[in-house]
Amino acid sequence: MSHVPVLLKEVIHYLNPQPNENFIDATIGEAGHTMAILDKNKPNGKVLGIEINPDLFQKLQRIENEDSKLNVKERLIVVNDSYANLKEIVRNNNVQPIHGIIFDLGICSWQIESSGKGFSYQKDEPLDMRFNPNQDLTAAEIINFWEIEKIEQILREYGEERYSHRIVVALKEARKKERIVGTQQLVDLLKKTLPKNYDNRRIHFATRVFQALRIAVNKELENIEEGLKQAVQILEPKGKIVVISFHSLEDRIAKRFFKEQEKNNELQILTKKPISPSIEEIKKNPRSRSAKLRAAQIN
Numbered sequence: 001m002s003h004v005p006v007l008l009k010e011v012i013h014y015l016n017p018q019p020n021e022n023f024i025d026a027t028i029g030e031a032g033h034t035m036a037i038l039d040k041n042k043p044n045g046k047v048l049g050i051e052i053n054p055d056l057f058q059k060l061q062r063i064e065n066e067d068s069k070l071n072v073k074e075r076l077i078v079v080n081d082s083y084a085n086l087k088e089i090v091r092n093n094n095v096q097p098i099h100g101i102i103f104d105l106g107i108c109s110w111q112i113e114s115s116g117k118g119f120s121y122q123k124d125e126p127l128d129m130r131f132n133p134n135q136d137l138t139a140a141e142i143i144n145f146w147e148i149e150k151i152e153q154i155l156r157e158y159g160e161e162r163y164s165h166r167i168v169v170a171l172k173e174a175r176k177k178e179r180i181v182g183t184q185q186l187v188d189l190l191k192k193t194l195p196k197n198y199d200n201r202r203i204h205f206a207t208r209v210f211q212a213l214r215i216a217v218n219k220e221l222e223n224i225e226e227g228l229k230q231a232v233q234i235l236e237p238k239g240k241i242v243v244i245s246f247h248s249l250e251d252r253i254a255k256r257f258f259k260e261q262e263k264n265n266e267l268q269i270l271t272k273k274p275i276s277p278s279i280e281e282i283k284k285n286p287r288s289r290s291a292k293l294r295a296a297q298i299n
């Protein structure tokens with residue numbers, strides 16, 4: 001497993017797993033956070049891990065044999081589903097009471113580097129971007145067939161892309177000539193359309209468009225709302241929720257949700273300000289640089 005878990009020390013600090021307590025890893029990915037939790041909640045505490053991607057789910061089956069000292073086989077349950085179905089997953093898997101849940105949003109290194117699904121503007125792959133290959137909607141479908149106005153809206157809302165109008169004007173022309181099926185075709189179009197000095201070169205010019213497509217394809221923002229809502233309902237009193245987000249839209253959802261629930265006396269916010277990785281962590285793991293952690297405790 002190659003994914004380096006982000007803000008690991010901080011996740012453990014806020015979840016504070018004790019022997020024999022049970023936890024949910026709503027985005028188990030490559031199990032980085034999960035393995036650290038399993039180390040703390042031994043000998044009999046369980047982790048219920050949820051992973052939407054079937055390839056990662058298959059890979060996760062193998063870690064059962066990796067660490068016999070932790071007795072992972074008995075203590076880790078992995079489900080191939082979406083955390084938007086959290087309540088039902090918990091009901092079906094008999095892991096209760098639950099003392100904490102972590103959401104480490106977004107995608108993991110394997111998806112970017114090896115899934116072949118077009119998550120990276122640095123590779124030439126089909127414009128797919130589905131976490132769950134069983135769903136119909138792909139990024140290519142959006143780019144080629146959605147109404148231009150709808151595409152402009154997702155670029156603006158999910159990508160916070162300032163040049164969304166300029167991009168869809170170019171896209172409208174390009175669509176008359178050919179189907180846009182690969183990531184590099186899209187990157188070339190953006191390169192021709194966007195200013196040379198895009199955002200003072202602070203980020204790659206394709207970043208926001210790729211982010212917007214990924215969010216739209218996977219309904220990521222709706223899922224986060226749903227997952228958080230259900231998390232509050234399945235946790236024990238004093239149970240912890242930890243959310244790690246990687247862009248401002250995700251962080252805003254977590255922030256607003258916690259504030260609202262605190263107002264309703266459902267929980268107490270543990271992080272007045274979001275926690276960011278240290279400079280040392282960012283140096284070791286550049287992917288962590290935009291991470292923000294928020295934590296709360298059920299009343």
Ligand SMILES: C[S@@+](CC[C@H](N)C(=O)[O-])C[C@H]1O[C@@H](n2cnc3c(N)ncnc32)[C@H](O)[C@@H]1O
Pocket residue numbers: 003004005006026027028029030031032033034050051052053056081082083084104105106107108131223
């Ligand atoms: C940032 S990675 C998690 C990495 C993990 N914490 C680790 O240390 O290895 C996020 C994972 O969540 C998965 N994911 C995304 N949306 C999901 C959803 N709605 N339900 C369940 N898993 C989801 C992604 O496929 C990805 O593997």
